[in-house]
Amino acid sequence: MELTTHHAIPTGRMWRLYALGWFAYLCLLIMALQVDDLRAGRFNWAVIGQAMWTAPQACILALLWPLSGWLERKRPVPVLEFLLHAFNACFYAIGSYALLFLVTGLKQALSWYVWPVLYGMMSYGVIATMFHLVRVNHARQRQALAIQQAQTLLVASELNALRNKLNPHFLFNTLHSIIALTRRNPEAAETALFQFSDMLRYVLDTEKSGSDRVTLEDELRFVRNYLELESLRLGPRLKIEWELDMEAAGLPLPALSLQPLVENSIKHAFNPHSRPGLLRIRTRVDDAAQSLTMTVGDDGPGADLAGVRQSNGLGIRTVERRLQLEYGPRGALQIDTAPGAGFVVTMSIPFETA
Numbered sequence: 398m399e400l401t402t403h404h405a406i407p408t409g410r411m412w413r414l415y416a417l418g419w420f421a422y423l424c425l426l427i428m429a430l431q432v433d434d435l436r437a438g439r440f441n442w443a444v445i446g447q448a449m450w451t452a453p454q455a456c457i458l459a460l461l462w463p464l465s466g467w468l469e470r471k472r473p474v475p476v477l478e479f480l481l482h483a484f485n486a487c488f489y490a491i492g493s494y495a496l497l498f499l500v501t502g503l504k505q506a507l508s509w510y511v512w513p514v515l516y517g518m519m520s521y522g523v524i525a526t527m528f529h530l531v532r533v534n535h536a537r538q539r540q541a542l543a544i545q546q547a548q549t550l551l552v553a554s555e556l557n558a559l560r561n562k563l564n565p566h567f568l569f570n571t572l573h574s575i576i577a578l579t580r581r582n583p584e585a586a587e588t589a590l591f592q593f594s595d596m597l598r599y600v601l602d603t604e605k606s607g608s609d610r611v612t613l614e615d616e617l618r619f620v621r622n623y624l625e626l627e628s629l630r631l632g633p634r635l636k637i638e639w640e641l642d643m644e645a646a647g648l649p650l651p652a653l654s655l656q657p658l659v660e661n662s663i664k665h666a667f668n669p670h671s672r673p674g675l676l677r678i679r680t681r682v683d684d685a686a687q688s689l690t691m692t693v694g695d696d697g698p699g700a701d702l703a704g705v706r707q708s709n710g711l712g713i714r715t716v717e718r719r720l721q722l723e724y725g726p727r728g729a730l731q732i733d734t735a736p737g738a739g740f741v742v743t744m745s746i747p748f749e750t751a
Contacts, residue, residue, distance in 0.1 A: 406535045408462075419455040426451065454493055454517075458524045465528040469536075482525055490517030570660060571596065571626065578630045585629040592626045603652040613680060613689065614646040616655050620678070623656055627663055635667060640679040648682070648689045650746050651719055657712035658693040658742045666697025666740060687748045688727070694741035699734045706732075713742060720744070 431441045464485075468478060494513045571593055579586040599619045603609055628635050659678065666674050679692040705713075713732070720728035727747040734740040 406531070411531055415455075415459070419451065423449075423451055454520070457489065457493065458521065461521075461525050462528050465525070465532055469532050482522075486518040486521040486525075487514075489521050490514045493517050568597075568600075570664070571623070574627065574630050582629070589626045589629050592622055592629075596622050596626070600653075609652045610649045611652045612646065613648050613650055613655075613691075616650060616652065617641070617646075617680075620656050620659055623659065624676075627667075631663075631667055634671070634673045635663075636673060636675045638675060638677045640677070640681075642681040645680050645682045645689055648746075649749055650689065651723065654716060654719070654744065654746070655691055655693065657716050658691075658744065661712045661742070662693060662695040662697065662740060665700070666695040683745070686745070688745045689748070690743060690745050692741065692743045694733075694739060696739045699736050699738045699740050701736060702732060702734055705734065716744070720746070 427445055468481075473481070491514055494517060575586055575589045575593060578589055596619060599615070599622075603611060624635070624637060655678075659676070662676055666676070675696045677692070677694045679694075681690050683690050708714075713730070717730040720730055724747055729743075729745040731743045732741070733743070
């Protein structure tokens with residue numbers, strides 16, 4: 398997974414809006430300064446020269462952007478930041494109009510000049526606030542991105558942990574079955590070891606690829622190898638019924654999604670009993686729900702559903718947790734069982750889009 402480490406604010410669009418805003422303000426100011434002339438049906442071009450005094454003001458106020466960045470890095474106490482802005486606002490307002498007043502002369506009462514100064518302070522406040530909000534918004538975006546990346550890392554770590562649980566779990570149980578077969582039928586055990594090598598290659602290939610995605614066809618081939626190995630041990634007791642949707646063969650799913658469900662039925666429906674049993678494996682494409690549905694069921698002794706949910710079994714619980722992490726509410730695992738009524742697990746995986 399690639400993490401985003403570039404946090405620079407994309408200022409191009411902001412500066413375009415800044416320039417456009419000042420241009421709109423300049424046009425409005427020009428029109429306001431010659432309302433009387435326009436009512437008389439004439440346009441006073443000299444007013445444009447007077448209004449252009451706002452251009453250097455726009456350039457000076459643009460310096461508030463690096464100032465806001467400095468304040469963001471230093472993080473002064475709010476009172477100190479307020480006093481700094483208040484001083485700068487007064488300095489800017491008085492300084493920006495002092496030269497103009499000296500050039501044109503102080504022809505009005507002193508109280509008349511208070512309004513331009515207050516207007517300059519207000520302009521400073523508006524621009525400073527705008528730049529501050531831009532930086533606050535970007536900081537929130539960075540924080541949201543950091544939280545999202547942390548959550549993604551957490552999910553990825555848990556998925557890897559779950560996968561690392563499944564692999565040793567499968568290896569241990571399969572080796573245990575081969576050991577049990579060795580004591581009764583050494584020749585069958587040798588065949589089982591070759592079968593096991595193909596299964597181990599499947600697990601190692603998914604590890605080497607760095608992705609746990611396989612096609613349903615690959616997962617079914619792995620399950621067939623596993624069932625052939627178990628058939629050497631269980632013999633005629635194990636009967637298998639397949640109902641496969643050929644359209645689903647190329648659909649992707651996490652590796653070791655179906656095999657733990659099959660292994661669960663083998664463990665609880667066949668191992669403790671000597672009577673024959675039927676294992677049903679079904680796959681189908683649900684176009685309406687845009688999902689792949691896989692069902693593994695047996696006609697074994699079943700179990701109490703509440704007890705199953707509270708058990709410490711690794712297989713089904715791990716598969717269900719993987720579905721939750723990878724697909725959220727779109728992935729589902731449903732268990733249908735009762736004492737004496739067999740055990741059926743139905744798993745739904747949504748179609749993945751590129």
